[in-house]
Amino acid sequence: MKAVLMLFALVLLALAGVIGVQRANFVRQAVPTSGIVVDIESRNARCGRKPRRACTKFTAVVEYTVANDTRRMRTGAGQSRGRDEPESEASYDVGDAFALRVHPATREALPDSTMGLWGLPIMLGIGGGLFAVFGLWGVGRRR
Structure with a gap:
């Protein structure tokens, strides 16, 4: 063992x-930059420890531009207890600024x-x- x-x-x-x-x-x-949250996606899931409970998980879609190339990335935006919760429960709203670090050569981005x-x-x-x-x-x- x-x-x-x-x-x-x-x-x-x-x-x-x-x-x-x-x-x-x-x-x-990487270069610090900012993106804009353009969409909030939600999905029903099971969250928490036993007993697992129904929840809604949110994902923010962030759009950013590097060298005139517009890209998108997804990042977690929280969760809310219950199924089919409104997107207003997410950590971000559409239009919010989002801090990123972007690699200039690969254009890969991660939250800053x-x-x-x-x-x-x-x-x-x-x-x-x-x-x-x-x-x-x-x-x-x-x-």
């Missing part, structure tokens, strides 16, 4: 490192926020660290 936990830890920590380096390169080369840029490598690193702690110390201890 410890070997499996340590394997998961190594995989997650390696992924966190690779993605972290990619994001650092992206941030170094700590979680938008670093959330994935941070979460992978935390998960890998927890698996490592349990693999080295917590699991398999006998009384």
Whole structure:
């Protein structure tokens, strides 16, 4: 069991490192810009811990321009308890400005926020660290 936990830890920590380096390169080369929320999409889902409850998840469609090339990206815009909730419950409204970082060569865009840029490598690193702690110390201890 410890070997499996340590394997998961190594995989997650390696992924966190690779993605972290990619994001650092992206941030170094990307240009801060802003886009405009042009649409809010919604879908019914199940949210929360057990018991899972009905909810509506929202996605903001953000339009941005780089070198006369107009592009769109999607980003999370929150959720609301209940099915078929109105779009006014979303975190963003159509027409809102949205801060982005755009890579000039690839035109790839990410939200210009700590979680938008670093959330994935941070979460992978935390998960890998927890698996490592349990693999080295917590699991398999006998009384």
